[in-house]
Amino acid sequence: QKEVEQDPGPLSVPEGAIVSLNCTYSNSAFQYFMWYRQYSRKGPELLMYTYSSGNKEDGRFTAQVDKSSKYISLFIRDSQPSDSATYLCAMRASNDYKLSFGAGTTVTVRA
Amino acid sequence: DTGVSQNPRHKITKRGQNVTFRCDPISEHNRLYWYRQTLGQGPEFLTYFQNEAQLEKSRLLSDRFSAERPKGSFSTLEIQRTEQGDSAMYLCATQGSGGELFFGEGSRLTVL
Numbered sequence: 266q267k268e269v270e271q272d273p274g275p276l277s278v279p280e281g282a283i284v285s286l287n288c289t290y291s292n293s294a295f296q297y298f299m300w301y302r303q304y305s306r307k308g309p310e311l312l313m314y315t316y317s318s319g320n321k322e323d324g325r326f327t328a329q330v331d332k333s334s335k336y337i338s339l340f341i342r343d344s345q346p347s348d349s350a351t352y353l354c355a356m357r358a359s360n361d362y363k364l365s366f367g368a369g370t371t372v373t374v375r376a
Numbered sequence: 377d378t379g380v381s382q383n384p385r386h387k388i389t390k391r392g393q394n395v396t397f398r399c400d401p402i403s404e405h406n407r408l409y410w411y412r413q414t415l416g417q418g419p420e421f422l423t424y425f426q427n428e429a430q431l432e433k434s435r436l437l438s439d440r441f442s443a444e445r446p447k448g449s450f451s452t453l454e455i456q457r458t459e460q461g462d463s464a465m466y467l468c469a470t471q472g473s474g475g476e477l478f479f480g481e482g483s484r485l486t487v488l
Binding site: 271 | 417424
């Protein structure tokens with residue numbers, strides 16, 4: 266079993282819809298949680314960076330962490346065609362700077 | 377552009393040849409990481425440097441792989457005697473003061 270599980274999709278939504286993405290993990294030592302956006306043949310771009318449980322909002326993006334359930338989510342409001350990309354969750358423990366990634370979810374926003 | 381810079385962006389080589397990738401980090405970041413990403417998968421950790429010291433290597437890093445970071449500035453990742461299974465995107469990242477990782481655009485390797 267992988268340390269971080271992420272549904273690869275693909276996910277297709279109409280423009281303006283809310284995109285909901287999630288990951289589950291098994292390592293209870295994970296304390297820092299990230300979401301990256303990756304366009305085709307490009308490097309991952311950091312979208313959200315959160316510590317421990319709770320919510321964080323940045324513009325159209327909201328990240329949620331539920332450590333009790335070992336479950337993290339990313340919501341994209343008012344989705345745009347330019348949001349079409351692969352979204353990767355990543356996480357690490359406090360005493361380890363290496364990141365463990367999910368496999369990524371491919372999202373297409375239809376105009 | 378003050379981000380992480382990688383080159384070449386794409387390298388096509390024949391099996392058995394050696395290849396080298398270069399990463400120029402964000403100047404004020406001391407920690408530098410190499411990851412490998414294959415199609416449909418998330419990046420996997422290979423190795424990291426604190427300044428010029430290589431502090432950790434993954435079991436994925438076979439003896440055909442070597443990484444250096446002379447003088448704690450740019451880093452190189454060399455793959456000797458390439459195999460088709462080495463075909464992947466090689467990503468370099470540096471770490472900000474808050475612990476977040478910033479990735480470069482990657483170097484894509486195709487081994488024929």
